[in-house]
Amino acid sequence: AKREGKGRYVFYSEDIMQLYAENNKLANKLKYALDNSELILNYQPQYNLETGKITGLEVLVRWIHDNKFIPPSKFIPIAEETGQIYEIEYWIIESSLRQKKIFETMGNYDMTISINLSSKSLCSDINFNNLEKIFLSYDVDYSHIIVEITETAIISDIHFAVNRLKKLRDLGVKIALDDFGTGYSSLTHLKELPIDIVKLDRSFIQSIEEDGKDAMIIKSILYLALDLNYEVVAEGIETEGQLEFLKKYKCQTGQGFLLSRPVPIESIVF
Ligand code: C2E
Numbered sequence: 001a002k003r004e005g006k007g008r009y010v011f012y013s014e015d016i017m018q019l020y021a022e023n024n025k026l027a028n029k030l031k032y033a034l035d036n037s038e039l040i041l042n043y044q045p046q047y048n049l050e051t052g053k054i055t056g057l058e059v060l061v062r063w064i065h066d067n068k069f070i071p072p073s074k075f076i077p078i079a080e081e082t083g084q085i086y087e088i089e090y091w092i093i094e095s096s097l098r099q100k101k102i103f104e105t106m107g108n109y110d111m112t113i114s115i116n117l118s119s120k121s122l123c124s125d126i127n128f129n130n131l132e133k134i135f136l137s138y139d140v141d142y143s144h145i146i147v148e149i150t151e152t153a154i155i156s157d158i159h160f161a162v163n164r165l166k167k168l169r170d171l172g173v174k175i176a177l178d179d180f181g182t183g184y185s186s187l188t189h190l191k192e193l194p195i196d197i198v199k200l201d202r203s204f205i206q207s208i209e210e211d212g213k214d215a216m217i218i219k220s221i222l223y224l225a226l227d228l229n230y231e232v233v234a235e236g237i238e239t240e241g242q243l244e245f246l247k248k249y250k251c252q253t254g255q256g257f258l259l260s261r262p263v264p265i266e267s268i269v270f
């Protein structure tokens with residue numbers, strides 16, 4: 001990309017070709033990532049904002065290739081395009097359930113484990129059947145397993161998505177609507193979707209201290225969610241001010257760099 005004054009970028013077809021080639025290379029390397037143990041899972045603690053206690057963990061995948069960190073925002077879309085996401089997500093879910101079992105064995109039954117599920121996985125028939133099977137094959141308390149999905153996953157075919165989410169819920173799993181507020185018609189979705197939790201997107205949290213409007217939106221969502229009986233999780237809490245605001249307006253649960261970054265499971269201090 002060439003820089004053209006005031007931070008604007010103009011893209012030329014060469015750049016697109018280069019990006020395409022790069023993605024192709026990554027897709028090829030990704031094939032071996034699982035077998036070579038290059039994918040690892042980090043866990044970001046979620047806290048009860050009132051008591052400060054850890055109530056759950058969000059599972060976030062990491063790819064370390066040739067000592068370099070490739071962010072999920074880069075390789076997940078590629079994996080979705082190539083279909084590699086199925087195998088990767090299967091592994092993530094299985095590892096997460098195994099971790100849940102370890103907690104239970106240690107006598108900790110209340111810790112929730114939140115797993116991000118790509119829309120691709122939710123929508124593919126064969127894959128979804130496989131997912132249902134792993135979900136059934138672990139003997140854990142499923143009411144403490146949360147599947148996080150984004151609004152964009154649902155919007156393309158809402159009835160279909162609702163059916164799939166209901167199937168997951170039939171297993172006892174809870175559903176969280178991720179990045180809430182960034183989609184098109186969040187409020188309509190809330191009414192139609194079988195969800196238990198809404199996750200306030202980081203973009204709102206970021207500006208609650210300065211921007212009067214975002215603060216109002218957050219307050220309204222918190223009231224609404226309370227009325228509709230949803231749990232609200234705030235993500236991306238980075239400052240004390242943001243934390244205070246969320247506590248003041250009775251947001252039960254939160255996560256963010258201020259409280260803890262995503263870390264390997266053995267680094268979590270309970
Ligand atoms: P997400 O599900 O919305 O995850 C939250 C992202 O925000 C994570 O980035 C997390 O590290 C980051 N984060 C948490 N607290 C803070 C904070 O206080 N400040 C800032 N600036 N960031 C914070 P990450 O791990 O890079 O993941 C990015 C996205 O990649 C995720 O967004 C999710 O959409 C996707 N992703 C990550 N792991 C998985 C996975 O296992 N499966 C699937 N399907 N997608 C995943």
Ligand code: CA
Nearest residue numbers: 058116148178
């Ligand atoms: Ca998430």
Ligand code: CA
Nearest residue numbers: 178179199235
């Ligand atoms: Ca999110």
Ligand code: CA
Nearest residue numbers: 150178179201
């Ligand atoms: Ca996100």
